[in-house]
Amino acid sequence: MAQHGGPQQxxxxxxxxxxxxxxxxxxxxxxxxxxxxxxxxxxxxxxxxAASADLVSPIMNVVSRxxxxxxxxxxxxxxxxxLYEQNERLRxxxxxxxxxxxxxxxxxxxxxxxxxxxxxxxxPPLRLVTTRVIADMGxxxxxxxxxxxxxxxxxxxxxxxxxxxxxxxxIAEAGYQASRVLLITDINSRVPVIVENSRDRAFLSGDNxxxxxxxxxxxxxxxxxxxxxxxxxxxxxxxxxxxxGVVSSVSxxxxxxxxxxxxxxxxxxxxxxxxxxxxxxxxAIHRSQPQIDGVIPNGVGIVPRDxxxxxxQSGPAAPSSAASPTPSPEQLP
Numbered sequence: 001m002a003q004h005g006g007p008q009q010x011x012x013x014x015x016x017x018x019x020x021x022x023x024x025x026x027x028x029x030x031x032x033x034x035x036x037x038x039x040x041x042x043x044x045x046x047x048x049x050a051a052s053a054d055l056v057s058p059i060m061n062v063v064s065r066x067x068x069x070x071x072x073x074x075x076x077x078x079x080x081x082x083l084y085e086q087n088e089r090l091r092x093x094x095x096x097x098x099x100x101x102x103x104x105x106x107x108x109x110x111x112x113x114x115x116x117x118x119x120x121x122x123x124p125p126l127r128l129v130t131t132r133v134i135a136d137m138g139x140x141x142x143x144x145x146x147x148x149x150x151x152x153x154x155x156x157x158x159x160x161x162x163x164x165x166x167x168x169x170x171i172a173e174a175g176y177q178a179s180r181v182l183l184i185t186d187i188n189s190r191v192p193v194i195v196e197n198s199r200d201r202a203f204l205s206g207d208n209x210x211x212x213x214x215x216x217x218x219x220x221x222x223x224x225x226x227x228x229x230x231x232x233x234x235x236x237x238x239x240x241x242x243x244x245g246v247v248s249s250v251s252x253x254x255x256x257x258x259x260x261x262x263x264x265x266x267x268x269x270x271x272x273x274x275x276x277x278x279x280x281x282x283x284a285i286h287r288s289q290p291q292i293d294g295v296i297p298n299g300v301g302i303v304p305r306d307x308x309x310x311x312x313q314s315g316p317a318a319p320s321s322a323a324s325p326t327p328s329p330e331q332l333p
Contacts (some may be wrong), residue, residue, distance in 0.1 A: 123239070124275035129153050134178065134267050142207060143186040147269060150175045158237065160272045165260035166243030167191070167231065168269060181269070184244065184259060185212050193244055195233040198222040201232055204257060205242060211248055214255035223250055229257050239274045 114120075131149035138144050149155045151174050159171045169189065172182035184191055189206035193214070197218045200221040206212045217223065227247040233240030248258040 034165055084168060127154065129155055129271040129274040130268060131271055132268055133181050137180065141208060143183040143206065143263065144172065145181040145183065145266065146298065147179050147181055149271060150177045152176055154273065155179050156270050160238050160242065160274065162242065162270050162272055163261045163266060168261055168266065170237065171271065183263065191244065192234040193229045193231045195223055196228040204229065211256040211258055214257055217255065223247055223255055225250055
């Protein structure tokens with residue numbers, strides 16, 4: 001029989017066995033040695049890394065090209081599919097917009113004819129001033145901002161201040177170069193509003209929280225979470241139809257509204273001049289509040305009518321001191 005192996009096998013077989021046995025230990029020792037070498041001579045390690053990168057980079061470049069080509073083809077196919085869907089969506093929207101365009105044209109002509117018949121006077125043109133918030137002057141007891149526009153830019157006291165979403169507040173003080181904005185969440189803010197769905201009138205009363213109160217609601221008012229709140233135009237402060245917020249919660253004693261802005265995220269605002277004079281004073285509030293039974297002027301939320309019925313008195317009424325004034329010294333005997 002032929003004898004397997006030879007001199008080379010007899011020499012390398014023990015060496016291979018030793019390498020297999022001590023390979024793990026050698027790797028640990030090598031790694032530990034490289035760590036010590038890196039701590040001892042960082043310049044040498046950096047040179048070795050740079051040389052290794054120079055040697056490996058051409059190989060990695062060649063190997064990565066097929067993968068990059070496959071990724072590019074996949075991305076192009078995905079883009080083509082997305083473009084097809086986007087094209088179909090834009091076509092549908094275009095058809096809908098064309099239909100609405102015809103409806104809008106008919107409404108414009110109808111509105112013009114009705115205005116001519118009613119001898120309607122158009123409101124003054126709206127003038128907007130874009131301004132930047134430069135300071136938050138509010139705290140626990142006040143909610144106000146400082147903006148970088150003043151009387152030199154046409155800003156005056158009482159003008160509405162809006163964000164992209166809706167009403168933010170009004171100009172409380174107007175300087176020459178800057179102005180102070182009183183937010184609708186401030187405790188001194190009162191905004192005449194209307195519930196969009198039910199058309200119930202109310203006041204948005206700030207209380208220095210992020211959720212102002214909806215006050216002056218009647219007993220039969222219909223308000224639900226999610227209802228949009230708009231300005232009603234009463235009080236001579238704001239025109240009707242400006243979005244103010246959304247009803248966030250309705251309880252037995254209060255209705256809370258979430259404004260359409262976040263105070264700490266306001267950067268740029270628009271000051272709107274609707275041609276309205278003055279600011280919402282207490283006299284304007286009393287003139288514009290709804291005179292409906294079942295409303296307590298200083299109450300909050302929905303108040304039942306029976307809760308403030310007059311109290312019946314037994315016996316004759318006591319004479320009022322105002323009815324019998326104190327006589328003067330000349331009238332005394």
